[in-house]
Amino acid sequence: MIDIDELEILDRRLGLFSVDRFNLFSFFFKDPGDRSGANLRMQVESLMSAVGVEPDGGPIRLLTMPRLLDWAFNPLSVFFCHGRYGELRAILGEVDNTFGERHAYMIPFEERSGDEIVQHCDKEFYVSPFMDMNLRFTFRVSAPKGRLASRIETYDCEGLVLTAANLGNRTEVTDAALLRAFFTIPLLTLRVVGGIHWEALKIWLKGVRLRMRPHLLEDPFSHVRRSKGDSETSFRKAELHEPA
Template sequence: MSVVPPPAAPSLYTCEVVHVRVRPVHHALRHRTYLWLLDLDDLPRLPPVLRPLARFDARDHFGGGAPTIRAGLDAFLAARGVTDAGGRVLMLAHARVFGHVFNPLTLYWCHDPAGRPVCVVAEVHNTYGGRHCYLLRPDGHGRADVAKEFYVSPFFGVEGSYRMRLPVPGDVLDLTVQLRRDDGSRPLTATVRGRRRPARAGTLLRVALGHPWSTLAVSLGIRWHGIRLYFKGLPVHPRPAPPTREGML
């Protein structure tokens, strides 16, 4: 795999998240928000007045007990036998805003010391307080397949697999996650598309005013759409026991 010029970090991405369900009923969710792209070894240092708008805490990622987010990631990778990802790590995530955070999907693009891509870690949170990580080895186009192991929506079990397309963000953010069934159906497709903005104080203030309580809005929006799906008659799948802790280190 070749070395590509690294994207600027930190950066802000104003974006639209879209979920489209086609089975057993058609339903679409659209939500505008903003995300941060960060270098895990060089997190932004905001002036005190702006710190309530963006905090990045180790307790919000992996097992929550590591001293830093990078340490939590390194422990997860070591447990999976990944030993060559000691270079730059880019994280795409929501910040903790006014003390609240909810990250349905956090992505970590991991590189070796020479800057070559090694793997991607996809960290998923559900609205029940659970979290799980998937270790991915994308191809040259950023595509990877992985078996589904984690209960996210009450309207889907844990059967099937994900096809993910996760190219490293540049000026444009363009991600896709598609749920696939063994019968060939594709009942859910989620996309995240946006454009990069410089992570300056003025930009942060503008996007925060445009999307107040951004992470709270995400979690409330998911619950509201869950209520709508329930009244559309979708059957609820019982929540299984969580996966092994290896997926959450």
């Protein structure tokens, strides 16, 4: 997880990590967001404003895999959007499929007394040919501190069909840590992509019916919004407002 305002600091400080240029590990501003390479903070804050969460300059931290030897594939990248006092105000989850398409779910929420924040959203984006589109997601997220915990549950009309979880501990980014990660999990991106296709092959061999890929949505952003006084979370869509 990286503070997007500290990327250039890491670029200067680390020998094995670079921004917008080749290295063992690298981050390119054209990889996340709308892929334009435009100011990343402005892109995220524009979406926050679109769903009624006015940004106040607080930290925005991105959980993603950097490029490894100039190659990366992130099935899910998550922006944790904080207020100026450190409170978690919204989450932007970017989902990529193996067709090169992307859809983002903006999830604003109010502060809760407990550690876990729960929100719900209808599925709007085709990822797997073995999963229907008429599904619903439940997002369970704990504000990242020393340890990160998040879970996405997928439901159909009969109940839970899939759970994806992510657990991690905070570690300082150093050249030694990057080198250790490289040798501990070599060619991670290749393993992710290969693993996706291997699991798909096993499912197909079991005879699971393939679902046709629908047309790509014109709006690549879905937004979940909690109305004041409403105990349920309602699904809505809002247009992306381009930053001035």
